[in-house]
Amino acid sequence: MASQVKNVGILAMEIYFPPTCVQQEALEVHDGVSKGKYTIGLGQDCMAFCTDVEDIISMSLTAVSSLLEKYNVDPKQIGRLEVGSETVLDKSKAIKTFLMQIFEEHGNTDIEGVDSTNACYGGTAALFNCVNWVESSSWDGRYGLVICTDSAVYAEGPARPTGGAASIAMLVGPDAPIVFESKLRGSHMAHAYDFYKPNLASEYPVVDGKLSQSCYLMSVDACYKHYCNKYEKFEGKQFSVDDAEYIVFHSPYNKLVQKSFARLMYNDFLRNARSINEDAKEKLSPFSNLSIDESYQSRDLEKVSQQVAKPLYDKKVQPTTLIPKQIGNTYTASLYSAFASLIHNKQSELTGKRIIMFSYGSGLAATMFSFRLNEGQHPFSLSNIAAVMNVADKLESRHELMEHRYGAKDFVTSNDTSLLAPGTYYLTEVDSSYRRFYAKKTCK
Amino acid sequence: MASQVKNVGILAMEIYFPPTCVQQEALEVHDGVSKGKYTIGLGQDCMAFCTDVEDIISMSLTAVSSLLEKYNVDPKQIGRLEVGSETVLDKSKAIKTFLMQIFEEHGNTDIEGVDSTNACYGGTAALFNCVNWVESSSWDGRYGLVICTDSAVYAEGPARPTGGAASIAMLVGPDAPIVFESKLRGSHMAHAYDFYKPNLASEYPVVDGKLSQSCYLMSVDACYKHYCNKYEKFEGKQFSVDDAEYIVFHSPYNKLVQKSFARLMYNDFLRNARSINEDAKEKLSPFSNLSIDESYQSRDLEKVSQQVAKPLYDKKVQPTTLIPKQIGNTYTASLYSAFASLIHNKQSELTGKRIIMFSYGSGLAATMFSFRLNEGQHPFSLSNIAAVMNVADKLESRHELMEHRYGAKDFVTSNDTSLLAPGTYYLTEVDSSYRRFYAKKTCK
Structure with a gap:
């Protein structure tokens, strides 16, 4: 069976984020920081968050239920379900088991897959696992379903504006409009304490901001190097950013995305690749002999490479930035919310392109990989995915407020669902044994 | 490439458990319970635990390092590494990233995979993921490596004797002595609060012992039903326990394993399968019209089915029980420690058998699946796996004591490695930022 399946990838997507958010401009005023620190310094516009009636489980119930409904997929047709998340509400019970409630109702409990965890990478791990399953001899012909769900909340201080919340559901199978180029993949995995959550009772991570940024940029370099090597091995020619129509980054804040793309251009410069024109070559030539460490430290290189990269950034990256700038860092969902922005913006124009x-x-944990896109067939088409996700409407119909609990038990929520759309799942109660109960808002 | 690989499965195994344990007989005295409560009631002999110098990370470092060394596998030859665990020391950073230290030293950071989590099932999820990767188009020809690592610790009370600790490492690739029968697999996944860890600051789970046991037995039934259906679909004949040489169960305590096998026999009886002889049929006939719920409640059925199952239990299950009875419940490692017992006991006799x-x-989350075994080629042979694991010696050279910390920071351990074998990794320090530091015991 493994040899019969072709074009395995993402057939359908749905994105859900809370209807509640805070403007970064308002947060600048509230935090008493200089104007522009979050909007220009971080490049962020707005931040989504969950009120007391939503959490990562309710958001994922909403996204899964909506995807099945809107693409008319029978819950019995799901053979694998897996979740990527780094928001821990229980250290043992998988988020996937909560989602089983949707499938148990339809008599389908024969569904493989659990949760994949490593910070913001878990969603990608779950997606790779699901694709591999479809290509493996254990595939039973049904669809896979991957959920990325996270709520990012930070302690007061410089990281606070980099929160966010969202769930993304992706249906996986053969003959997809979004096809994995599985041979072209480069990973970089290492032991680092850049961002971690060792204080188990706290919702907040321990963050070394500077280290985290350099770990990220070093991973961009290492993965790009592996990706280029594999491309050259299988395609017999040099790869440059010109060979990709769009480039989508994990997006904790937009400024880092700008830096990352500039870093790719610097790599292309060092490799003497065709994406670098004479003008760019001249501007970057003072940096050709930096050691790798110096290159991460050099403010001048950062500035010049971003200048040089600007025209290609506007073309290849800017169309991917809408949702991450509007809802914030959504951890495992971040990369896929950037990808959703691209589908929202470009729809069928993406046909035939490499992303x-x-x-x-x-x-x-980091991986660079690529998709090859085609229009697909309704309902599994790029234009329908854009229509279902309905990003513009979702972004427009948001409100502002903030309340929050974590790790608590024995309480009933406000049950105030006035801001939630019909069909949205919400948290009603956490009982004295920490059991969490959810309901679905049925009407206005 | 996917179509070229054959006989994907487990090439090599290593098991590590702490050299420190407590006899269940001694625990009965200490806890002031009736003699035999743990040894006969639960069917357990002994329980392994970590002192302050070991934890799930050090145990997994030890198991991985030992496997690579003893089977002479170059760390550069690992292309995927994943971990199953439910012992959370950090809510974001994967255990896998700690293991990357071993591979970074050899310049290999292009290694996919992260952690898989759902209670004791995470190791099986990781193993399936690894096998699927080898069969997928993204496989790059290198080995996969799966680690199951857990430390089970319970609050005082009836569950306390069901603790345990171990790490198991398994090398995955084609042409293996332990081959997955990937088409024959039945899963049962559902939303239940039988055992969970919602109190994030506590090492202890919340356990509903009675519910957990019935969830387990219902899952045995549901998975066996799916497995039999798939067998019949692909093999065109009825399946019964006679079609498997050995049956290996996740083993939180031995008594549950006895009950589970009896449950399979009861299923075979209801299905009128050939494993049930006339005598057994007669003894079970009073129970033929029980509703499914009644069948879980009936003490008489439990007793009679265990009597009926006894001869086949001794033949097909007892050889799998040594390590789980000696080291206790090791969560994700439990099923594979039972399987390791079988390899230890039967070695090359397993050639040609279905497990x-x-x-x-x-x-x-639950799955029933099967292996087909062959002797394999050195070093990846059943007899060498038994030799490397060296279970008898490891069990014999143990000591008794107990100390413990969880979720603490800013301390130096005793660094007392006197009880650890050379080559064992141990925890030296957790600094004020919760960063954990490990060292390898190099000599006696």
Whole structure:
């Protein structure tokens, strides 16, 4: 069976984020920081968060239920279900088991897969696992379903504006409009303490911001190197950013995405690749002999490479930035919310194009991989995915407020679902044994 | 490439458990319970645990390092590394990233895979993922490596004697002595609060012992039903326990394994399968019209089915029980420590045999699957796996004591490695930022 399946990839997507958010401009005023620190310094516009009636489980119930409904997929047709998340509400019970409630109702409990965990990388791990399953001899002909769900919340201080919340559901199978180029893949995995969550009772991570940024950029370099090597091995020619129509990055904040793309251009410069024109070559030539460490430290290189990269950034990266700038860092969902932005913006124009994806999770785990896109067939088509996700409407119909609990038990939520759309799942109660109960908002 | 690989499965195994343990007889005295409560009631002999110098990370470092060394595998030849565990020391950073230290030294960071989590099922999920990778188009020809690592610790009370600790490492690739029968697999996944860890600051789970046992037995039934259906679909004949030489269960305590095998026999009886002789048929006939719920409640059925199952239990299950009885419940490693017992006991006699495996994780996730074994080629042979694991010596050279910390920071361990064998990794320090440091005991 393994040899019969072709074009395995993503057939359908749905994105859910809370209807509640805070403007970064308002947060600048609230935090008493200089104007522009979050909007220009980090490049962020707005940040989504969960009120007391939503959490990562309710968001994922909403995304899964909506995907099945809107693409008319029978819950019995799901043979694998897996979740990527780094928001831990229980240290043993998988988020996937909560989602089983949707499938148990339909008599389907024969569904493989659990949760994949490593910071923001878990969603990519789950997606790879699902694709591999479809290509393996254990595939039973049904669809796979991958959920990325996270709520990012930080302690007061410089990282606070880099929160966010969202769930993304992706249906996986053969003959997909979004096809994995599985041979072209470069990973970089290492032991690092850049961002971690060792204080188990706290919702907040321990973050070394500077180290985390350099781990991220070093991973961009290492993965790009592996990716280029594999491309050259299988395609017999040199790869440059010109060979990808769009490049999608894990997006904790937009400024890092700008830096990362500039870093790819610097790599292309060092490799003497065709994406670098004479003008760029001249501007970057003062940096041709930096050691690798110096290159991460040099503010001048950062500035010049971003200048040089600007025209290609606007073309190849900017169309991927809408949702991450509007909802914030959504950890495992971040890369796929950037990808969703691209589908929202470009829809069927993406047919025939290669998209490069860069996934990063602190700790650390990183992979660069690529998709080849085609229009697909309704309902599994790029234009229908854009229509179902309906990003513009979702972004427009948001409100502002903030309340929050973590790791608590024995409480009933406000049950205030006035801001939630019909069909949205919400948390009603956490009982004295920490058991969590959810309901679905049925009507207005 | 996917179509070229054959006989994908487990090439090599290593097991590590702490040299420190407590006899269940001694625990009965200490806890002031009736004699035989743990040894006969639970069917357990002994329980392994970590002192302050060992934890799930050090144990997995030890198992991986030992496997690579003893089977002479170059760390550069590993292309995927994944971990199953439910012992959370960090809510974001994967255990896999700690293991990367071994590979970074050799310049290999292009290694896919992260951690898989759902209670005791995570190891099976990791193993399936690894096998699927080898069969997928993204396989790059290198080996996969799967680690199951856990330390089970319970609050005072009836569950305390069901603790344990171990790490198991398994090398995955084609042409293996332990081959997956990937078409024959039945899963049962559902939402349950039988055992979970919602109190994030506590090392102890919340356990509903009675519910957990019935969830386990219901999962045995559901998975066996799916497995039999798939067998009949692909093999065109009825399956019974006679079609498997040995049956290996996830083993939180031995008594549950006895009950589970009896449950399979009861299923065979209801299905009128050939494993049930006339005598057994007669003894079980009073129970032929029980509803499914009644069948879980009936003490008489439990007793009679265990009597009926006894001869086949001794033949097909007892050889798998040594290590779980001696080291206790090792969560994700439990099923594979039972399988390791079988290899230890039967070695090359297993050639040509089918082994049924039943994996269970609370919350819940369960799968029944099977292996077909062959002797393999040195160093990846059944006899060499038994020699490397060296179970008898490891069990014999143990000591008794107990100390313990969890979720603490800013301390130096005793660094007392007197009880550890050379080559064992141990925890030296957790600094004020919760960063964990390990060292390898180099000589006596």
